[in-house]
Amino acid sequence: MSERNHYIEKAKANIDEWNAEIEKMKAKVDQAEADAKIQYQKQLDEMRAQRDEAEAKLKELRNASDEAWEDMKAGFDKAWDSFSNAFASAMSRFK
Template sequence: MSDRLTYQGEMETKLQQLGAQLDQLKAKADQAGEDVKADIEAKIEALKAKRDEISQQLAALKEAGDDAWESLKAGFQSAWDELSKAFEEAASKFKSE
């Protein structure tokens, strides 16, 4: 049970950190040229939507019984990995512009 609580706590922290990183990326986009700004802002909005979905999955993970927890954790981890990759791609695209 402590591993479960530790994992959930770590993922909550990661979601909060990602939110802060998205805010920083938005601030950089606000200072960019209009063509870059529009593209980055669209990516940020998509990332925020994915983050919100993952936040809901984390809430479901917290409520899950022991039998379902491992299955939900695998799905959550997959979604988290996808979000992390998408964030890195958006951030690197902004840096290259």
């Protein structure tokens, strides 16, 4: 497996982990009382937005030409850090 494919697969695996966390949080939202449910739903929406942005960036990375790969990877790394921090922050408010 090339470095590029390995990198993309690793990023996809991370997004899959986020999807699993989102499903866990969705179960909490479904069981929450009315006031808490509103707050949980807001956090869940924020987590989904971060995941969606990460998936869009991953799609761009996957479709990048060989010439643009390194530049796209560097940009994705920066964006990933931002997405990860925002996702973790939203998730921490569930606990």
